[in-house]
Amino acid sequence: MKITMAHGSGGESTSELIADIFEKSFNDPVLSKMEDSAVLPGAGRIAVTTDSFVVTPLFFPGGDIGRLCVCGTVNDLLMSGADPEYLTCGFILEEGADTEDLRKIAVSMSRTAREAGVRIVAGDTKVVEGSGGVYINTAGVGFVPDGINVGASNCREGDAVLLSGSLGDHHAAILSKRMGIENTIVSDCAPLVGMVDAMKRSGVRIHAMRDVTRGGLATILNEFASAAVCRIGLDESKIPVSPQVRGFCGILGLDPLDMGNEGKMVAVVAPEDAERAVGCMRKSRYGENAAVIGRVEAEGESAVLLKTPIGGTRVVGPLYGEGLPRIC
Ligand code: MG
Numbered sequence: 149m150k151i152t153m154a155h156g157s158g159g160e161s162t163s164e165l166i167a168d169i170f171e172k173s174f175n176d177p178v179l180s181k182m183e184d185s186a187v188l189p190g191a192g193r194i195a196v197t198t199d200s201f202v203v204t205p206l207f208f209p210g211g212d213i214g215r216l217c218v219c220g221t222v223n224d225l226l227m228s229g230a231d232p233e234y235l236t237c238g239f240i241l242e243e244g245a246d247t248e249d250l251r252k253i254a255v256s257m258s259r260t261a262r263e264a265g266v267r268i269v270a271g272d273t274k275v276v277e278g279s280g281g282v283y284i285n286t287a288g289v290g291f292v293p294d295g296i297n298v299g300a301s302n303c304r305e306g307d308a309v310l311l312s313g314s315l316g317d318h319h320a321a322i323l324s325k326r327m328g329i330e331n332t333i334v335s336d337c338a339p340l341v342g343m344v345d346a347m348k349r350s351g352v353r354i355h356a357m358r359d360v361t362r363g364g365l366a367t368i369l370n371e372f373a374s375a376a377v378c379r380i381g382l383d384e385s386k387i388p389v390s391p392q393v394r395g396f397c398g399i400l401g402l403d404p405l406d407m408g409n410e411g412k413m414v415a416v417v418a419p420e421d422a423e424r425a426v427g428c429m430r431k432s433r434y435g436e437n438a439a440v441i442g443r444v445e446a447e448g449e450s451a452v453l454l455k456t457p458i459g460g461t462r463v464v465g466p467l468y469g470e471g472l473p474r475i476c
Contacts, residue, residue: 149245149247149248149250150243150244150245150246150247150280151165151242151243151244151245151246151247151250151273151275152243152275153190153239153243153277154265154377154386155241155453156241156273156275156276157274159386161209162472164380165247166273167269169251169254169321170239170254170273171252172254173251173254173255173257173258173447174254174257174258174261174268174271174431175258176267176268176269176295176444178267179267179268179269179270179271180268181216184201184301185270186234186236186269186270187236187268188269190291190329191231191327192291192292192293192294193230193292194289194290194291194292194301194476195225195229195230195288195289195290195291195292196287196288196289197221197224197225197228197287197288197355198221198285198286198287198354199217199220199224199272199285199287200283200284200285200286200287201213201217201220201283201284201285201286201473202283202320202476203208203319203434203475203476204326204473204474205206205322205325205326206249206253206279207249207252208321208322208325208380208403209321209333209334209335210317210318210321210334210335210336210337211256211318211335211410212252212256212401213253213254213282213284214235214252214253214254214255214257214260214284215235215257215258215259215260215285215337215414216337216476217333217408218235218257218260218264218268218286218339219260219264219286219337219339219411220263220277220286220359220361220410221235221286221288221336222235222266222288222339222340222341223339223359223361223410223411223413224288224359224472225288225289225290225421226290226341226344226357226359226413227298227333227344227357227358227359227396227408227413228292228298228326228341228357228435229292229293229296229297229348229354229410230273230291230292230296231289231290231291231292231293232264232265232266232288232289232290232341233266233287233290233291233417234265234267234268234269234287234289234290235258235261235266235267235268235269235286235287236268236270236271236286236288237270237271237272237283237284237285237286238271238272238273238274238284238286239271239273239274239282239283239284239384239427240266240276240283240285241264241274241275241276241281241282241283242255242277242278242279242281242282243274243275243276243277243278243279243280244273244278244280245280245281245282246408247438248473250282251345252351253284254275256326256359260271260279260339261342263339263341264339264343264417265329266288267351270373271326271371272395275303276436288293293348296348296355297354298355298357298358299375300355300356300358300371300372300375300376301356301375301414302355302416302420303355303356303372303373303375303376303378303380303444304355304358304376304378304379304418304444304448305378305416305444305445306354306419306444307363307416307417307418307419307443307444308416308417308419308421308422308425308440308442308443309369309380309382309414309415309416309418309440309441309442309443310414310417310422310425310426310429310438310439310440310441311360311365311388311412311413311414311416311438311439311441312343312395312412312413312414312415312429312434312437312438313336313388313411313412313434313435313436314336314359314389314393314437315364315365315387315388315389315394315404315405315407315409315412315459316340316389316390316396316397316404316407316409317335317336317390317393317409317411318335318336318337318407318408318409318410318411318475318476319332319364319408319409319475320333320392320393320396320397320402320407321333321334321397321400321476322335322473322475323336323354323400323440324396325364331392331396332392333390333392333393333396334411335411336410336411336434336440337410337411337414337446338410338411338412338433338434339411340411340434342411342432342433342435343413343428343432343433343435343438344357344413344430344436345432346428346429346431346432347415347417347425347428347429350424350428351421352415352417352418352421352424352425353418353421354415354417354420355361355416355417356372356376356415356416356418356423357413357414357415357416357464358371358372358413358414359407359409359410359413360408360412360413360414361408361410361413362408362476363403363406363407363408364403364405364406364408364409364465364467365404365405365406365414366405366452366464366465366466366467367406367466367467368414369414369464370464370465370466371466372416372448372451373450373451373452374443374448376412376435377447377448377449377450378435378445378446378448378449378450379444379445379446379447379449379451379452379453380442380444380445380446380451380452380453381427381443381444381445381453381454381455382441382442382452382453382454382455382464383441383442383454384454384455384456384457386439386440386441386442387391387404387405387441388437388439389404393407404421404426405454405464406467408475408476410476411434415429416444418444418470422440422464423440425440426439451463452464452465
């Protein structure tokens with residue numbers, strides 16, 4: 149069945165669509181009450197985030213827009229030190245969207261939410277004229293435990309800079325699919341709950357965290373350097389990039405440092421905790437290639453420098469201009 153304007157009327161067709169696809173897939177008692185708001189328990193410092201997902205294609209090697217929207221929102225909550233709890237989702241459907249695709253997307257969202265330990269508790273659907281597109285906005289709520297204080301401005305001289313795995317997989321997977329290039333690259337799209345929990349539980353002093361999404365590692369580290377007024381030194385030989393992605397980048401002239409990922413994070417931690425933090429990442433799902441990739445070398449100036457394998461040093465700037473198609 150195709151989505152028609154009637155599915156957005158707010159009347160019977162809308163109710164049928166919601167009951168048949170979203171309510172069934174998400175299966176949450178609070179959502180199923182269909183009240184105007186979800187009323188839920190919570191206390192302490194609340195983290196709130198929102199993000200919109202407009203990726204094409206909707207289904208790609210390693211994931212789909214449904215998995216992507218849950219991971220993106222869960223990871224943003226995690227990066228502020230919060231334990232993610234609740235998600236909402238707003239669907240903007242273009243006329244002509246396929247209901248079987250929608251069902252697959254909803255099931256994928258539900259599965260990913262379960263993996264990440266969050267509940268989808270509220271939602272909305274609108275239909276607009278168009279040609280079958282699907283766009284999703286998700287908001288997330290989490291709670292920040294006492295004693296956790298994570299922020300870019302907390303980076304200090306001597307801190308270790310950790311990366312949870314190889315760069316560029318999501319970006320390269322989407323580009324490959326859009327350009328019709330055949331290869332074995334799959335998106336890294338994943339919720340990072342396991343590795344962040346492990347670091348928090350083992351008492352790693354985490355000063356700053358970011359998921360390495362749009363803008364890539366280069367942009368994030370420049371944001372850290374600006375916020376904390378510090379110089380970050382990276383060792384290029386320590387930055388993991390898979391041979392397939394490296395080859396792909398070579399052909400297209402892309403830099404893995406600028407590429408978007410959906411299941412990678414960077415953490416800046418106290419120097420004494422660096423090895424323990426890498427251990428936590430490596431033992432958790434999606435973190436087997438984690439590495440210490442650099443250090444905060446000094447305070448008082450803002451810069452990101454990369455030591456190349458042949459002994460040179462280059463300044464790493466943030467991504468400038470339009471680097472990407474719709475990868476998220
Ligand atoms: Mg983020």
